[in-house]
Amino acid sequence: MTAVPVAALAASLNAGRIVASVYLALRRVAGPVIVVVLWHLASTRGWVDQRFVPSPLTVMRALQEWMFGPTAANPYSGTWFAHAANSAYRVLVGFLIAAALGVTLGCLIGWFRFVSDLVDPVIQVLRPIPITAWVPFAVIFFGIRDGSAFFLIALGAFFPVVVNTAAGVAGTPKLLVRAARMLGIRPYMLLPRVVLPAAMPFIFTGLRLGMGLAWVLVIVAEMMAVKSGLGFAMWDAYYFLRLDIIIAAMLSVGALGFVSDLIIRLVGRRFLRWSRGL
Amino acid sequence: MRGLRKRFLDIARQEEVIALDGIDLEIGDNEFLMVLGPSGCGKTTLLNIVASFETATGGEVRVDGEPVRKPGPDRGVVFQEYALFPWLTVQQNVEFGLRERGTPRSERKERVRRQIASVGLSGFERRYPHELSGGMRQRVALARVLVNDPKILLMDEPFAALDAQTRSMMQQELLGVWSAERRTAIFITHNIEEAILLGDRVVVMTARPGRIKEIVAIELPRPRDVTSAEFNEIRRRIGALLEDEVQAAFAATRVQGGPMQ
Numbered sequence: 001m002t003a004v005p006v007a008a009l010a011a012s013l014n015a016g017r018i019v020a021s022v023y024l025a026l027r028r029v030a031g032p033v034i035v036v037v038l039w040h041l042a043s044t045r046g047w048v049d050q051r052f053v054p055s056p057l058t059v060m061r062a063l064q065e066w067m068f069g070p071t072a073a074n075p076y077s078g079t080w081f082a083h084a085a086n087s088a089y090r091v092l093v094g095f096l097i098a099a100a101l102g103v104t105l106g107c108l109i110g111w112f113r114f115v116s117d118l119v120d121p122v123i124q125v126l127r128p129i130p131i132t133a134w135v136p137f138a139v140i141f142f143g144i145r146d147g148s149a150f151f152l153i154a155l156g157a158f159f160p161v162v163v164n165t166a167a168g169v170a171g172t173p174k175l176l177v178r179a180a181r182m183l184g185i186r187p188y189m190l191l192p193r194v195v196l197p198a199a200m201p202f203i204f205t206g207l208r209l210g211m212g213l214a215w216v217l218v219i220v221a222e223m224m225a226v227k228s229g230l231g232f233a234m235w236d237a238y239y240f241l242r243l244d245i246i247i248a249a250m251l252s253v254g255a256l257g258f259v260s261d262l263i264i265r266l267v268g269r270r271f272l273r274w275s276r277g278l
Numbered sequence: 279m280r281g282l283r284k285r286f287l288d289i290a291r292q293e294e295v296i297a298l299d300g301i302d303l304e305i306g307d308n309e310f311l312m313v314l315g316p317s318g319c320g321k322t323t324l325l326n327i328v329a330s331f332e333t334a335t336g337g338e339v340r341v342d343g344e345p346v347r348k349p350g351p352d353r354g355v356v357f358q359e360y361a362l363f364p365w366l367t368v369q370q371n372v373e374f375g376l377r378e379r380g381t382p383r384s385e386r387k388e389r390v391r392r393q394i395a396s397v398g399l400s401g402f403e404r405r406y407p408h409e410l411s412g413g414m415r416q417r418v419a420l421a422r423v424l425v426n427d428p429k430i431l432l433m434d435e436p437f438a439a440l441d442a443q444t445r446s447m448m449q450q451e452l453l454g455v456w457s458a459e460r461r462t463a464i465f466i467t468h469n470i471e472e473a474i475l476l477g478d479r480v481v482v483m484t485a486r487p488g489r490i491k492e493i494v495a496i497e498l499p500r501p502r503d504v505t506s507a508e509f510n511e512i513r514r515r516i517g518a519l520l521e522d523e524v525q526a527a528f529a530a531t532r533v534q535g536g537p538m539q
Contacts, residue, residue, distance in 0.1 A: 186378060
């Protein structure tokens with residue numbers, strides 16, 4: 001007699017859980033959907049000048065042709081993957097350089113007062129300089145080539161990585177250092193076995209910020225210092241008044257940036273399992 | 279063989295504050311020594327000097343005749359705030375010292391397994407500290423120190439952060455572990471009952487600047503009954519000794535003129 005009501009209760013609880021998660025998923029999608037709807041209305045209803053704001057459908061069609069159209073037809077047909085690959089490649093190389101330098105230097109700055117006193121003021125002075133100001137320098141030094149892009153991206157992404165890493169290292173709980181010493185740690189093992197793991201959450205924050213910045217900077221670099229990639233295509237499209245391509249390029253960069261951030265977050269989650277409880 | 283000799287462990291000065299003013303103490307092999315005193319009396323400083331986290335500005339500390347120089351697993355410390363490495367599992371935390379010493383893997387695994395079992399945490403080897411309760415974390419901290427077979431076990435108010443019931447259980451746990459494998463222990467506390475429950479001798483300290491007021495030997499056989507007459511007689515005695523010092527310590531932190539005169 002009691003078996004049936006219990007089963008019904010369990011079923012309704014399960015159903016409730018499913019409804020709840022569907023609701024939550026919908027909530028997260030609702031924002032962008034609303035934005036797109038408003039955009040579509042604004043464009044098609046003439047709330048804004050149609051010449052300046054193509055509708056979402058126009059943009060999607062342009063993107064489709066850009067991605068899958070025959071490459072010979074026009075510069076914005078079938079060339080998306082090549083451009084995207086170029087941009088992604090530059091982001092990757094620039095980011096890796098920034099990560100390697102940033103984490104290394106950040107550790108030294110955070111741990112050795114001597115290094116911090118010498119190097120940190122230089123970093124703090126350079127950091128506020130907008131990367132666009134470095135473009136002429138990059139072009140003079142590296143030419144209109146990938147080297148310029150690597151330099152600009154690495155330079156920009158370096159700062160959040162080094163600052164966050166240094167903060168994480170400097171903020172290593174003194175108690176843990178004491179505990180490690182008490183357990184007989186060899187002095188040169190302190191950094192790799194205690195300080196670095198303790199600073200990991202901060203390092204990953206820096207890496208995420210650096211990656212985001214890298215995508216911003218690749219567009220800047222490609223607008224001015226190289227001749228391929230999504231940024232270049234976007235700038236080029238401006239001359240042809242292909243606003244639909246411009247918006248498609250913006251969305252592409254946004255999507256690629258989102259995906260790379262997601263990758264870092266997933267990698268971080270594996271390394272930072274232990275900090276979930278904090 | 280595992281005796282500790284503290285000859286004239288003296289002034290530890292920090293910004294002209296005298297934390298300890300002339301401590302002379304000799305501790306016997308496998309003795310469980312309690313250091314009891316009001317806040318600010320320098321008991322933690324005392325422990326830090328024995329552990330070599332701080333240096334004394336005068337006097338010296340010797341273990342088995344050798345002066346202590348730097349921190350090491352021979353003087354294992356259990357901290358009040360656990361100090362477990364949050365990115366390591368229980369197993370990895372406990373084996374930390376052995377790994378650093380280059381103990382071969384098989385021997386390491388065996389010793390760690392046994393030590394974790396001795397503190398009653400078998401089965402929790404793969405958990406992370408954040409998944410454990412306070413009492414469990416402190417047990418991991420204890421295992422982490424004991425697995426290195428220290429000459430002296432130093433404990434700085436290790437149970438102060440725990441609730442009363444857990445603290446009581448942990449005291450029993452500690453006595454059990456210590457009885458199984460005796461070693462010299464120095465335990466810092468501000469809790470009189472804890473001091474009498476656990477210690478062979480209780481060093482009562484004065485308020486700052488810290489000196490030894492009196493050393494009370496606890497002759498009661500273990501396990502000790504907190505409700506017994508003898509226990510409470512000692513408690514009264516020590517309580518009286520401590521009373522003045524606690525008042526003095528408290529007065530030192532108060533500025534004149536409040537409603538609680």
